Amino acid sequence: MFETQPDQQLFAELYDANPQAIVWMRAIWNESGEAIIDFEYTYCNDEGLRYLNLTREQLPGLFVSNSPTLPEDRRVSILEELIDVYTTGKKTEAVGYNSNLKKYARYLRAKVRNGVMTVIQDTSNEHQIINQLEEQSRKLATQTQELQEQRSLMDNILKHSSNGISVSEAIRNEQGIVIDARTIMANDAAVRFTGLPLDIYLSKTAVELDPTIIESPYYHAYVKTLTTGEPGILQYFFPHTSRWLELSISKMDNDHVIHIFTDITPIKEVQLQLEKSVQELKRSNTNLEDFAHAASHDLKEPLRKIRTFIDRLKASLNTRISDTETHMMKRVEAAAERMQLLVDDLLEFSHVSQQPRQMESIDLNDKVQKVLADLELSIEEKQATVTIEPLPTIYGHRRQLQQLFHNLISNALKYSKTDTPPQISIRSKVVKGADVPSNIPVSQSDKYFHLIEVSDNGIGFEQQYAEQIFDMFQRLHGKMEYSGTGVGLAIARKVVENHNGFIWATSQPGIGSTFHVLLPA
Ligand code: ADP
Numbered sequence: 001m002f003e004t005q006p007d008q009q010l011f012a013e014l015y016d017a018n019p020q021a022i023v024w025m026r027a028i029w030n031e032s033g034e035a036i037i038d039f040e041y042t043y044c045n046d047e048g049l050r051y052l053n054l055t056r057e058q059l060p061g062l063f064v065s066n067s068p069t070l071p072e073d074r075r076v077s078i079l080e081e082l083i084d085v086y087t088t089g090k091k092t093e094a095v096g097y098n099s100n101l102k103k104y105a106r107y108l109r110a111k112v113r114n115g116v117m118t119v120i121q122d123t124s125n126e127h128q129i130i131n132q133l134e135e136q137s138r139k140l141a142t143q144t145q146e147l148q149e150q151r152s153l154m155d156n157i158l159k160h161s162s163n164g165i166s167v168s169e170a171i172r173n174e175q176g177i178v179i180d181a182r183t184i185m186a187n188d189a190a191v192r193f194t195g196l197p198l199d200i201y202l203s204k205t206a207v208e209l210d211p212t213i214i215e216s217p218y219y220h221a222y223v224k225t226l227t228t229g230e231p232g233i234l235q236y237f238f239p240h241t242s243r244w245l246e247l248s249i250s251k252m253d254n255d256h257v258i259h260i261f262t263d264i265t266p267i268k269e270v271q272l273q274l275e276k277s278v279q280e281l282k283r284s285n286t287n288l289e290d291f292a293h294a295a296s297h298d299l300k301e302p303l304r305k306i307r308t309f310i311d312r313l314k315a316s317l318n319t320r321i322s323d324t325e326t327h328m329m330k331r332v333e334a335a336a337e338r339m340q341l342l343v344d345d346l347l348e349f350s351h352v353s354q355q356p357r358q359m360e361s362i363d364l365n366d367k368v369q370k371v372l373a374d375l376e377l378s379i380e381e382k383q384a385t386v387t388i389e390p391l392p393t394i395y396g397h398r399r400q401l402q403q404l405f406h407n408l409i410s411n412a413l414k415y416s417k418t419d420t421p422p423q424i425s426i427r428s429k430v431v432k433g434a435d436v437p438s439n440i441p442v443s444q445s446d447k448y449f450h451l452i453e454v455s456d457n458g459i460g461f462e463q464q465y466a467e468q469i470f471d472m473f474q475r476l477h478g479k480m481e482y483s484g485t486g487v488g489l490a491i492a493r494k495v496v497e498n499h500n501g502f503i504w505a506t507s508q509p510g511i512g513s514t515f516h517v518l519l520p521a
Contacts, residue, residue: 021051021120024112027086028063036083038063042115051120053101071100082116085109095123164190164245164261167252170226171205178223180207181257193261195240218247225249226257235264244268293350296343303343307336345487349472352400352494362398364391364405364452368426371405378413384422391428392450394519396499404495405454407488408515412456414482415513420457428452430521440502440518448521449501455514460507469505 015022025039041054041062049056052069064070064079085092091110098105104127108119158165166186170178182205191198196209206213213219221232231250238245244265250258310333321329368388372379379386386409394401409424416422434445461469461476468474470493473486492515496503500520507513 015045016047018045019047021045021048021122023048023052023118023120024115025064025082025118026115027082036086038065039079039082039116041067048120051101051103051105051122069098069100071098082109085116086111158187161187161189162263164193164259166190166201166259166261168206168222168257168259170255170257178226180205181222182206184256190259190261193241193243193245193263194238221247222249222257225251226254235268289350289353292346296346296350299339299343300347303336303340307333307340310336341483342485342487345485345491348403349487349491349494352403352491352498359395359397361393362396362401363393364401364428367398367402368405368409370402371409374406375410375413378410382413382416382422384413384416384424387423387425389425389427391426391452392430392521394450394499394521396519397495400495400498404492404517407492408454408517411488411515412454412458412513414484415460415477416456416458417510423457425455426452431518433518436502436518449518450521452517452519453514454517455512457512460509460511460513462509463507466505466507470503 022043022045023041024043026042027036028038028040029035030037041059044052044054044056044059054062054069064075064082067075070078081092081094084090089111091108094107094109096105096107097103104123106121106123108121110117164187166183168181168183171180171182173179183201186194186198186201191201194201200209206219210216217234218236221234224230225232229251231248233246233248236245236247237243242265243263244267246262246264248260248262250260252258310329314329317325365388368391372386378384409426412424413422428450431449431451432445433440433447433449436449436451459477465476469476470489472490474489475484475486493503496517496519502518503516505513505515
């Protein structure tokens with residue numbers, strides 16, 4: 001049952017039940033009663049006390065001018081505001097932050113009797129949400145800006161990259177098999193390299209652009225990369241632009257592949273030119289070798305005739321020949337003999353120039369023994385000692401290997417000192433390519449070799465000539481003291497090369513020389 005005349009207690013209960021803070025302040029006038037000088041906190045509902053952090057007992061004697069709930073620097077303006085509401089009778093509404101209470105609130109003020117009522121709506125929670133929202137939108141803005149910066153960085157990289165970069169998307173049939181592809185992104189360089197206008201590049205599929213592409217190595221590499229994830233690299237000639245491009249393909253995800261194009265036209269041109277030169281060189285070498293073979297072969301017969309007829313001429317002239325004529329005859333004979341040597345050596349060289357066809361397992365100990373037997377006379381004559389350590393058995397060409405050791409050992413005997421009997425040593429060990437102090441290619445550094453060394457205590461030579469003595473007709477010593485044609489070491493090198501090996505020499509004048517032969521183990 002409602003009472004028609006609610007009592008004061010009921011009003012107090014109604015106000016206390018109100019979830020908004022309600023404060024009523026009584027105006028305090030000066031002595032003359034002309035001006036309001038302060039407001040007293042006369043009534044607060046429960047929510048008002050809670051909001052202001054006060055107890056009901058603290059209210060008497062609490063004024064705007066001394067309220068701990070109001071920041072000091074705000075007291076005057078609040079007083080002015082209250083006086084304004086009181087004197088004008090206007091209702092005001094304001095939003096503010098109370099730094100003493102650390103709360104945001106909306107304040108509604110209205111004159112009630114001889115004071116002003118303030119209804120305070122705590123908006124701290126709303127503010128918190130707003131703050132959070134603002135914070136989030138600030139973050140979002142920074143992220144967006146960062147993203148934009150990254151995007152523009154990426155765009156710049158793509159735009160200015162000298163490499164062509166494109167991304168393609170696979171087109172699959174109903175069974176999921178890749179049957180075609182479409183480019184979804186291509187930078188300026190890619191457009192330039194391929195010579196395709198961007199709109200066509202991006203709108204047409206690979207097969208539409210070139211129906212034969214399915215058969216191309218590029219397409220095969222693309223499908224392989226997409227299915228296995230293994231990156232691929234290949235060189236490709238683009239007829240539209242007449243450029244050689246190196247393409248590297250890498251998988252981005254199940255349907256996307258990144259293509260990077262590098263223009264290698266200048267390198268490729270040099271490479272092709274080089275390949276052509278090598279081919280020409282090979283051809284001219286073969287021609288030369290054919291010529292040397294033919295010439296030395298064809299010279300054999302006339303030479304034999306010259307030597308025979310010299311012998312016959314000598315016999316028939318017998319004593320009817322003067323000393324001068326005998327001397328001239330001797331010189332002709334010597335020249336013919338020298339020519340014979342040259343022809344024999346050239347023929348030998350052209351033999352070894354032809355890659356050996358018959359390869360077999362060869363015990364080098366046997367080979368060296370055979371060479372020593374051939375050179376027996378010269379060894380005896382020079383009182384030479386030859387020490388041989390056990391040698392390996394290698395896979396090679398019988399005749400050529402014998403020729404190799406013959407040339408090295410006969411040189412060791414030939415280029416000996418006149419006053420010292422030659423001491424020749426032949427030894428062998430297994431080494432790794434990387435452990436050898438020679439210019440052997442890096443690709444060979446992990447392989448194992450037999451290092452066979454032939455050393456002598458002969459006249460030696462300056463190390464600076466160590467390379468050139470392996471060239472055809474290169475001789476360091478005069479033909480008067482040491483006979484020879486300068487072909488022996490050229491043959492030795494050819495034999496070693498035919499066996500995929502390496503040969504080099506080290507020497508010191510007056511001390512001796514060592515010839516190092518590296519043959520694959
Ligand atoms: P040659 O027919 O002149 O001996 P090679 O090709 O066998 O031709 O050798 C080339 C040159 O290398 C020789 O003329 C000689 O000057 C030098 N040479 C070769 N082997 C030795 C050695 N063991 N000691 C010193 N010099 C050597």
